[in-house]
Amino acid sequence: MTARSLIQRSCALLGLLALSAFLFYIGKGHTLLVDTAAVTIDGREYSSAETVSVSIDGREPESMGRAERTMAQVGGPRHRITIEVVSGGGQKVEQRFVIPTFLDTALVSVPAILGGAPRQHWVTKFVAPAAEDAPAEEMQQQEQSTVLAAPPAIKP
Amino acid sequence: MSSRLRVFFIDNAVAILILLLIAFALPVAKLPASFLIQEILMRLGRDTFLVLALLLPIMAGMGLNFGMVLGAMAGQLGLIFISDWGIVGIPGLLLAMIISLPISVVLGWMCGMIMNRAKGREMVTGFILAFFMNGIYMMIVLYAMGSIIPIINPELLLSRGYGIRNVVGLDGVRQAFDNLIPLHVAGLKIPVFSYLIIAAGAALLIWFRSTKLGQDMRAVGQDRGVSASAGIPVERTRILAIMISTVLAGIGQIIFLQNLGTINTTSSHEQIGMFSIAALLIGGASVTKASIPNVIIGVILFHLLFLVSPMAGKNLIGSGMLGEYFRQFVSYGVIALALVLYEWKRVTRENDARATLRGGGAA
Amino acid sequence: MEAVRRFISSFGLPRLLITVFLLLLFAVAPMVGVDLPSSLSDVLIRVGMNGIMVLAMVPMIQSGCGLNFGLSLGVLAGLLGSTISIETGAVGMAGFLTAILVGQGFGALFGFGYGKLLNRVKGGEMMIATYVGFSSVMVMCIAWVVLPFKSPTMIWGYGGSGLRTTISVEGFWRHILDDFLAFRLGQGFKVPTGALLVFLLVALAVWAFFHLKLGTAITAVGLNPTYAKASGININRMRIISVMMSTMLGALGIVVFQQSFGFIQLYDGPLYMAFPAVAAILIGGASVNKATLVHVIIGTMLYQGILTMTPEVFNAVLKIDMSDVIRVIVSNGMILYALTRTMKVAK
Numbered sequence: 001m002t003a004r005s006l007i008q009r010s011c012a013l014l015g016l017l018a019l020s021a022f023l024f025y026i027g028k029g030h031t032l033l034v035d036t037a038a039v040t041i042d043g044r045e046y047s048s049a050e051t052v053s054v055s056i057d058g059r060e061p062e063s064m065g066r067a068e069r070t071m072a073q074v075g076g077p078r079h080r081i082t083i084e085v086v087s088g089g090g091q092k093v094e095q096r097f098v099i100p101t102f103l104d105t106a107l108v109s110v111p112a113i114l115g116g117a118p119r120q121h122w123v124t125k126f127v128a129p130a131a132e133d134a135p136a137e138e139m140q141q142q143e144q145s146t147v148l149a150a151p152p153a154i155k156p
Numbered sequence: 157m158s159s160r161l162r163v164f165f166i167d168n169a170v171a172i173l174i175l176l177l178i179a180f181a182l183p184v185a186k187l188p189a190s191f192l193i194q195e196i197l198m199r200l201g202r203d204t205f206l207v208l209a210l211l212l213p214i215m216a217g218m219g220l221n222f223g224m225v226l227g228a229m230a231g232q233l234g235l236i237f238i239s240d241w242g243i244v245g246i247p248g249l250l251l252a253m254i255i256s257l258p259i260s261v262v263l264g265w266m267c268g269m270i271m272n273r274a275k276g277r278e279m280v281t282g283f284i285l286a287f288f289m290n291g292i293y294m295m296i297v298l299y300a301m302g303s304i305i306p307i308i309n310p311e312l313l314l315s316r317g318y319g320i321r322n323v324v325g326l327d328g329v330r331q332a333f334d335n336l337i338p339l340h341v342a343g344l345k346i347p348v349f350s351y352l353i354i355a356a357g358a359a360l361l362i363w364f365r366s367t368k369l370g371q372d373m374r375a376v377g378q379d380r381g382v383s384a385s386a387g388i389p390v391e392r393t394r395i396l397a398i399m400i401s402t403v404l405a406g407i408g409q410i411i412f413l414q415n416l417g418t419i420n421t422t423s424s425h426e427q428i429g430m431f432s433i434a435a436l437l438i439g440g441a442s443v444t445k446a447s448i449p450n451v452i453i454g455v456i457l458f459h460l461l462f463l464v465s466p467m468a469g470k471n472l473i474g475s476g477m478l479g480e481y482f483r484q485f486v487s488y489g490v491i492a493l494a495l496v497l498y499e500w501k502r503v504t505r506e507n508d509a510r511a512t513l514r515g516g517g518a519a
Numbered sequence: 520m521e522a523v524r525r526f527i528s529s530f531g532l533p534r535l536l537i538t539v540f541l542l543l544l545f546a547v548a549p550m551v552g553v554d555l556p557s558s559l560s561d562v563l564i565r566v567g568m569n570g571i572m573v574l575a576m577v578p579m580i581q582s583g584c585g586l587n588f589g590l591s592l593g594v595l596a597g598l599l600g601s602t603i604s605i606e607t608g609a610v611g612m613a614g615f616l617t618a619i620l621v622g623q624g625f626g627a628l629f630g631f632g633y634g635k636l637l638n639r640v641k642g643g644e645m646m647i648a649t650y651v652g653f654s655s656v657m658v659m660c661i662a663w664v665v666l667p668f669k670s671p672t673m674i675w676g677y678g679g680s681g682l683r684t685t686i687s688v689e690g691f692w693r694h695i696l697d698d699f700l701a702f703r704l705g706q707g708f709k710v711p712t713g714a715l716l717v718f719l720l721v722a723l724a725v726w727a728f729f730h731l732k733l734g735t736a737i738t739a740v741g742l743n744p745t746y747a748k749a750s751g752i753n754i755n756r757m758r759i760i761s762v763m764m765s766t767m768l769g770a771l772g773i774v775v776f777q778q779s780f781g782f783i784q785l786y787d788g789p790l791y792m793a794f795p796a797v798a799a800i801l802i803g804g805a806s807v808n809k810a811t812l813v814h815v816i817i818g819t820m821l822y823q824g825i826l827t828m829t830p831e832v833f834n835a836v837l838k839i840d841m842s843d844v845i846r847v848i849v850s851n852g853m854i855l856y857a858l859t860r861t862m863k864v865a866k
Contacts, residue, residue, distance in 0.1 A: 019254065027248050027251060029243060075243075076245075104242065274859045280646045291852075295844050298844065481661050485654055492647060495646050498643070503639065
């Protein structure tokens, strides 16, 4: 193998590795839990309106009440959320946020965004409470059932 | 019948037979045209790339590459990993392809090496190698993954804690290629991007044929001895043909699976070799000669038969199973027929050559 | 060192590995609580079950037709014999013999056609054998549904037509050979004398045949076709005879298999039946163009030994059942080895 072809092949290999890292970054899927429950940040309480219409990345907007949670499957780090207050006031907020690559499930707080809380509280890591282990266990037991790489979008 | 016509019929016996079968079964099946056309359009996008992968080994004189299954396995491994890591959409598919690349290359290299050791019986060897590698693949997927090979997402594993589940859903990347450039015409959905990839693959193959390596392959396919004396590295060229074929099969399997939306860990790849080869042969290719029109025509005809047989069987005899058995018979029979035609011609050619050598002297 | 190397190269490395592996399994078995006598008994039963089908490989290997991947044709003939025998309602030895004889008839017929086909495609027999075998199984699938069988033990219940996928031979000729002169040694070690006797008898018959004039002619055709032709032997005829023998042995083999297994398996049952037989004879030391009785017996014992012992030992030790995967790797690996080895010798 000549020096030149060695360099060529090494460059190609590095290129592929860089491409792979890039693809990983822009393709990493996340589960967004969009939540309208009231939150307390730095002592101040933020709450949502009676009814809001929420849309992620320009998708079909969903109507949500005061303390609801919906799930959305997204890919990549950058997203935008559009919140429109339907129940009164006509307030419309559109914001962009970034999800860290290795955060699988993120909690997006509608009240925080709506109320203008500091950015770092908009999207937080979702920690499943211990009680929720039961449904996951059921899934583990059914060997034949379809396993999904990311759970489907469900509306509670 | 004139001699030219006879030769035409023998050369294209398989395609003609299938056409007749379809012509017969089509009206009997009573399936709506729109359904058939939509299905064919979809399946063209799904399966064509896999059949393209078979072209190079035929050109290089190695016959029908049953070893393409190895590439399919590599593609599947790629998809399993991106599913595990949660990579979605087009990046997910691209990453799966990149992951499958080194695996395909190694497997293809190994396959080529083994086939070089079994010159003259590359097809049987590839055929058995596919089964053998299936065993190794199972060992990796059912035992090593989750134990020795780290799997992050526990939902992909069997309940015993290691080994990938029987069915892996590809919801994150489902139809990512198909839907990238959506086109709806007259109520039909057309997977434009998939077609583009296939066109790119075909264009790549056409370009490849004009390169030095491509020419070498063709020469090796025609005559190993002459090529060797012309200075072409015969063994290496053959291995490269198989390697490229395996890589293409890996990509093709990823396209195939993104359309299906699920991976059946143990069986998605098993019949791929046979179906792709049968389709290619139905399209008019032979063990020694195959072109891109063969690929496209073959996929269309093969799937028409696939769609039409069960219904025809049901309407004709009252049993859908019969139509299904008939279709399988045709798939196997087509390959058997193509092989027989190939060997028969080869034997006749050798006998004729021997006769001319002996000339008019003592026979 | 040199002697060892020579031994390895003549015995074959894969073969050596497999034998060592099997001996290890036997050695480990009692230590992990596997009941050795019953396992050995299982191995013997399986040898009796499969032996004749492995034997069926010999004629075609010897005549130069290669490994008979198309054994399914013989199996189909035997299946026709078995189903027809059950249709007639014959039980016991009468039923068993009917199955065998009818199977032989079909076997001869199929073998003849198959042989004629193979004669036209000298050099490419193995691949064609595989796909002719597959296609025939599919044709028979259609036949099993369509043929006018009436016996209630065989057709689908509730007034259906067409044969079931699995048909029990219980009450007909189940274990008729296995139990013949069977004896027990201690607890759990049962020897299926009948089946083993039949296997040995048929094997001896084949051995004797190959030492007769016709048999040596066939071997000559395989070893050196030019010499055979010069000696006045009709190559094509010898090949057809060898193919017919192989197919008929396959037909016999499946009936013997069924009496031990207890079921007739139709539809895609026969699809892959050739492969274990091919692997077994190769493990026994045969190559693509040479096979002897010793290869058959040793091969069947080794192969069935591995098939039996691996799941038992692995389950006991690791609590995992890798037997299926190991079976696939071992048998196909063996065939692969045989396919790639020939070239060196031929060179």
